[in-house]
Amino acid sequence: MSSNAIAGATVTSATADPSSLAASRRLTWVELVWFEKRIECWIRFGHSSDERILDRRRRLVGFKPGMLFAFVRWAANERGTIVSRIDILAAATPRMACSTVPGVTPGGEQLLRLSGWPKVAQALRCIDAIEALGIDPAAAAPEHWRHVHNRLSAGQSPRAYTRDRHRAWLLRRELGA
Helix, strand or coil: CCEEEECCEEEECCCCCHHHHHHHHCCEEEEEEEECCCEEEEEEECCCCEEEEEECCEEEEEECCCCEEEEEEEEEECCEEEEEEEEEEEECCCCCCCEEECCEEEEEEEEEEEECHHHHHHHHHHHHHHHHCCCCHHHCCHHHHHHHHHHHHCCCCCCCCCHHHHHHHHHHHHHCC
């Protein structure tokens, strides 16, 4: 694998193997692809710690173990949308059993997985609501994302994430519970 530094970004050859990058850096790597109006994969929230540019339409972003992120995948053809998905994952930690997700190496702890634009749009609105509170969605309680997944999968409305719920989550995390 060859790499060069260009304007502060690491540029990696298109033959880069994400699994070798994950093994060498212990990061969870997500491949982002952008072919306008055909295939669009992006990170909705999360804080990547590394980035590798493969070419002008593809790049890899790496997340430290345990970091939460939302990965959105959308594809269309001449007849319209053929797939829309959102996955909210906690980046894999060493020796952790993890779910596999296309484009994510090695995978992660699955907190939310929804398919179909109506459900994906609802999940995006839940993310927007958390941001409107001034809370980083990547810092929200993982249990909330599981709750959102379960409720939306069952065709129900999820409970709102509140500052009080967030404060309780931060206290539980601080206590190590």
